[in-house]
Amino acid sequence: MSSLANKIALVIGGVGGIGGAISQRFASEGAHVYATSRKGGDSTSKAGTTGSIRVIQADASENADRKRVFEHIASERGRIDVLVINAGLSEYAPLENIAEDHFDRTFDLNVRSLVFAAQGAIDLMRHGGTIVLIGSIAGDIGTKGYGVYGASKAAIRSFARTFANELAPRGIRVNVVSPGPTDTAMMASASREVRDALSSMVPLGRMxxxxxxxxxxxxxxxxxxxFTTGAELAVDGGMAQV
Known part of the structure; x- marks a missing residue:
């Protein structure tokens, strides 16, 4: 039996890259996935499964857009079983170049929108619901030029612990997936030298x-x-673990 058969999943930032892969995998496991993206995209049904992906154009950082998404799911399905929050941004800025708009933009999307997305979703979640937050090993290591990004990801890890504690009585689990360097389309635009340098830092030798x-x-x-809540699962090839 598919592990998410007939589950209703919302993947915020669920088109392209890691979020798109999550949406596709969930659908292949029988979930009815609502995937949000600022740019929209094509809704699909997975051949050979009962799962599907419905794309909703929405800006994760806009309260009105988040509210519209929840209202849409409530009217069509009446509940959310799985919430994944993946939307985020990463911009280079060493300490001497950190500007207020860079700081605010990063924390607004990576942290503020995550908190209020979780808040809005739990009204539609029942006992047995799960929340998966997409963090980063950047929250544990000091990467030059990415201090604001790393701090925002560390905040996600902290919130996950608190949310897990607060939501446990309601039977809702909260956990974090923290990737290391990942071979997405965005990473593909980096130079071969950068890609090779990152891969060399990973014990398993690749992204x-x-x-x-x-x-x-x-x-x-x-x-x-x-029986897992409040945990962080690193998917980094050992980069921040050994």
Whole structure:
């Protein structure tokens, strides 16, 4: 039996890259996925499964857009079983170049929107619901030029612990997937030198594939992790672990 059969999943930032891989994997496991994207996209049904992906154009950082998404799902399905929050941004700025708009833009999308997306979703979640937050090993290591990004990801890890504690009485689990360097389209635009340098820092000798991050998200979203909450699962090839 598919591990997410007939589950209603919302993947915020669920088109392209890691989020797109999560949406596709969840649908292949029988979930009815609502995937948000600022640019929109094509809704699909997975051949050979009962799962589907419905794309909703929405800006994760806009309260009105988030509210519209929740209202849409409530009217069509009446509930959310799985919430994944993946939307985020990463911009280079060493300490001497950090500007207020850079700081505000990063924390607005990576942290503020995550908090209020989780707040809005739990009104539609029942006992047994799961929340998977997409963090980063950047929250644990000091990467030059990415201090604001790393701090925003560390905040996600902190919120996950608190949310897990607060939502446990309601039977809702909260966990974090923290990828390392991942071979997405954005990473493909980097120079060969940058890609090779990143890969050389990973004990397994390569970057992650988006589907490997999606597999970790599936584990935490499914009943296979029924006694796991408040945890962080690093998908980094050992980069920040050894």
């Amino acid at each position: 992650a594939r988006p589907d490997e991050v999606a597999a970790a998200a599936l584990f935490l979203a499914s009943d296979e992790s029924s």
